[in-house]
Amino acid sequence: xxSVTQMEGPVTLSEEAFLTINCTYTATGxxxxxxxxxxxxxxxxxxxxxxxxxxxxxxxxxxxxxxxxTTSFHLxxxxxxxxxxxxxxxxxxxxxxxxxxxxxxxxTVIP
Amino acid sequence: xxxxxxxxxxxxxxxxxxVTLRCDPISGHDNLYWxxxxxxxxxxxxxxxxxxxxxxxxGMPNNRFLAERTGGTYSTLKVQPAELEDSGVYFCASSPSxxxxxxxxxxxxxxxxxx
Numbered sequence: 001x002x003s004v005t006q007m008e009g010p011v012t013l014s015e016e017a018f019l020t021i022n023c024t025y026t027a028t029g030x031x032x033x034x035x036x037x038x039x040x041x042x043x044x045x046x047x048x049x050x051x052x053x054x055x056x057x058x059x060x061x062x063x064x065x066x067x068x069x070t071t072s073f074h075l076x077x078x079x080x081x082x083x084x085x086x087x088x089x090x091x092x093x094x095x096x097x098x099x100x101x102x103x104x105x106x107x108t109v110i111p
Numbered sequence: 112x113x114x115x116x117x118x119x120x121x122x123x124x125x126x127x128x129x130v131t132l133r134c135d136p137i138s139g140h141d142n143l144y145w146x147x148x149x150x151x152x153x154x155x156x157x158x159x160x161x162x163x164x165x166x167x168x169x170g171m172p173n174n175r176f177l178a179e180r181t182g183g184t185y186s187t188l189k190v191q192p193a194e195l196e197d198s199g200v201y202f203c204a205s206s207p208s209x210x211x212x213x214x215x216x217x218x219x220x221x222x223x224x225x226x
Contacts, residue, residue: 004153012188036217041219042216042219043114043115043202043217043219043220044154044202044204044212044217045217046215048218048226049214069162089154097142097144097159097166097167097206097215098144098151098159098167098169098213099144099146099154099156100155100156101153101154101155102153102155103152103153104148104153106146
């Protein structure tokens with residue numbers, strides 16, 4: 001079946017530190033992959049996506065590369081800010097319209 | 112452009128009671144989805160509407176859950192009678208038809224607590 005496994009949290013980093021949140025997936029065929037972010041008190045927002053192998057999604061300094069050989073889509077940012085504190089969800093979409101999400105990783109960035 | 116809105120933001124009810132959650136999608140979006148996140152677990156798909164029709168309801172947990180989308184605009188999700196395990200955050204999302212349906216736009220969620 002389809003599933004997403006992402007890094008357990010919570011994660012606490014100092015401002016300007018490097019961030020990696022691991023995400024691996026199980027799916028048949030070629031899913032589209034997504035990172036969504038939920039800031040406190042808000043809904044999930046699309047952060048970035050990639051639709052085929054070797055594509056790199058990027059937005060707001062975050063990046064993730066679709067790696068089919070390792071079935072991974074790790075989220076990275078070179079220098080985090082306090083405003084990046086949120087919960088990050090990795091997700092995939094196969095045929096059909098439903099998304100499969102990971103459990104979410106809570107990130108707190110301290111000044 | 113207004114985003115997806117959900118009402119209420121929080122609901123606390125007792126086991127056995129009925130609760131109705133409402134979702135207003137982005138205007139013009141034919142696709143509407145319901146998801147649920149139980150504490151600390153993944154967000155799980157419940158069902159998908161295309162306009163007023165249920166396209167996929169494979170994620171609905173049992174017949175205590177009833178979703179409707181009259182007129183293809185807003186949607187309601189009723190839980191009757193509520194059980195303790197129904198507690199969680201219920202998210203609604205919408206997407207347009209055609210090439211942009213890959214991206215779903217989420218509401219802030221309704222936090223349901225069943226005591």
